[in-house]
Amino acid sequence: MSGKIYLYPVWVRLWHGLNAILIILLILSGVSMQYTDPANPFIRFDIAVKMHNISGIILSVNYIVFILGTFMTPNGKYYKIAMKGLTQRLIKQFTYYTFGIFKHEKPPFPISKDSKFNPLQQFTYVGAMFVLVPIVIITGWALLYPELVLTKIMGGSGLKFNDFIHVIIGFFVSFFMFVHIYFCTIGATFISNFRSMVTGFHESH
Amino acid sequence: MIFQSTRMTWNIRVRFSLAFCILLMSAFAITAQNKPKEETKKFNENCLKCHGQSKYKYVNPESGAEVTKRMYLETIINRNEFYDSNHKTFKCTDCHSEDYDTFPHPGRLRMEAKYACIDCHGGDEAYAKFKFEQIETEFQASVHSTKHSDDFNCWMCHNPHTYKINARSEEKIKDIVAYDNAICLNCHADITKYQMLTDKVNPNILKTHAWLPNQALHFKNVRCIECHARTNDSILVAHNIQPKAKAVHRCVECHSTNSILMASLYKYKVQEGRSKAGFYNGVIMNEGYVIGANRNYYLGLISLIMFGCVITGILIHGSLRIIKRKK
Known part of the structure; x- marks a missing residue:
């Protein structure tokens, strides 16, 4: 069966597009600052700092848009994880990605109007959007206003603790982005999921 | 056994x-x-009974009346600061003329030449490790010396009555920074003192450093000399203050694994061999975090391995999908 379902309203597509651009800018500037090399800078340090700060501020505003949109529109239902049988569903989806997909099996949790994400997607998206991104935003703002950070946390430097959390979580966000982009190629066609985020219509297998 | x-x-x-x-x-x-002898302290009291406070008293020999006068601010010596300073074991007359024991002091003493650091510390084996000769050479090359000739001497920054060695201590870096920056701000944030040497208007430091991100944080955590003095590998504290145009402006000079802070602010601690396992420029980590300068080798390695695994996984999965699709 093949068909098109309208799954991505305009605000989701705009939010997602902006979020994608900002995350890419943040990763590039973040990596450039972390692995800065005075002789061969990937991005000049002061430019990277500005790029990172501005992108981070816009990302924070964009995150508020996401939160408002998610809780004020039906979009929120896609992020509600049913805990019952979660492990089995995750295993089933994982098994499909590791074996079933190569045997041309049908996806165990087909995309529908009521279920935009498969269990693995739902689990990782909730983790990324409600755990990783808020942490990276909070620690990022703390880096912008370091005087607000607790000077001591568990006997160690609060600033250092904050910075390491920001860098580590930032790494996991970039990790997520790579995997996310790859899994988007698993659609009706190689580019159908990317097209969906432009047209708003999900194309089924 | x-x-x-x-x-x-x-x-x-x-x-x-x-x-x-x-x-x-x-x-x-x-x-x-390192403690001043009681005998020295007692001797110094002859001077400090007047110079240790804001006013002094004497009996006018003509009228026989007791007169109270205000002590000139520049000649007030704070006892606590002096006995906490590097020269705390000194008698006043070790550096000043013994003729000061008469009052009123003879007028010619106003012309008394003041010792510079090198006069006592130069060529002395006991102070060899401080390399005063090199410090003198560096100072002579600095804008403080070239722009102001002899008007500018060691005293301007290192008042021998109060100066306390700072960089070679185990004190907190932030305290060292505050102490050292106060030396610069003593003139650069005080128009009266600044104009003792020049007719120029003292620039507003906050405005001239407006370009610096997180300005307050930088001011609290690094010394002015980190950016304004040329580092010298053989002396601990750089004394060659550079012209404004040659000050460090590139963030990466500090924010990189090859941070100049390791050759300046953290030099003593680096020399003391303190390090944190796995951290680039670990000594900086004791009290702060400098983006780009503080990376953890092991965390970097783990992230690289994880990243490699993800890319490999994606490549294998993607290739298998293509192969299986063709079949």
Whole structure:
């Protein structure tokens, strides 16, 4: 069966597009600052700092848009994880990605109007959007206003603790982005999921 | 066998006790050496009874009346600061003329030449490790010396009545920064003192550093000389203050694994060999975090391995999908 379902309203597509651009800018500037090399800078340090700060501020505003949109529109239902049988569903989806997909099996949790994400997607998206991104935003703002950070946390430097959390979580966000982009190629066609985020219509297998 | 073991333990105890006693005596000797003698303090009181406070009294020999006068601010010596300074063991007359014991002081003493650091510390083996000669050369090359000739001397920054060695201490870096920056701000944030040497208007430091991100954080955590002095590998504290145009403006000079802070602010701690396992420029981590300069080798390695695994996984999965699709 093949068909098109309208799954991505305009605000989701705009939010997602902006979020994608900002995350890419943040990763590039973040990596450039972390692995800065005075002789061969990937991005000049002061430019990277500005790029990172501005992108981070816009990302924070964009995150508020996401939160408002998610809780004020039906979009929120896609992020509600049913805990019952979660492990089995995750295993089933994982098994499909590791074996079933190569045997041309049908996806165990087909995309529908009521279920935009498969269990693995739902689990990782909730983790990324409600755990990783808020942490990276909070620690990022703390880096912008370091005087607000607790000077001591568990006997160690609060600033250092904050910075390491920001860098580590930032790494996991970039990790997520790579995997996310790859899994988007698993659609009706190689580019159908990317097209969906432009047209708003999900194309089924 | 048991006897031999007991004797060995006894020997170790005796040796340990002896070493401990020697250590303790040395510590006492060093402490005593660094404390001003009561005799010196008593002698200095002859001067400090007037110069140690904001006013002084004397009896006018003509009228016989007791007169109270305000002490000129520049000649007030704070006892606490002096006895906490590097020169705390000194008698006033070690540096000043003994003729000061008469009052009123003879007018010619106003012309008394003041000693510069090199006059006492130069060529002295006891101070060789401080490399005063090199500091002098560096200072002579600095804008402080070239722009102001002899008007600018060591005293401008290192008042011998109060100066306390700072960089070679185990104090908190932030305290060292605050102490050292106060030396610069003493003139650069005080128009009256600044204009003692120049007719120029003292620039507003906050405005001239407006380009610096997180300005307050930088001011609290690094010394002015980190950016304004040329580092010299052979001396601990750079004294060659550079013209404004040559000040460090590139963030990466500090924010990189090859951070200049390791050759300046953290030099003493680096020399002391303190390091944190796995961290680039680990000594900076004791009290702060400098983006780009503080990376953890192991975390970097783990992230690289994880990243490699993800890319490999994606490549294998993607290739298999393509192969299976063709079939």
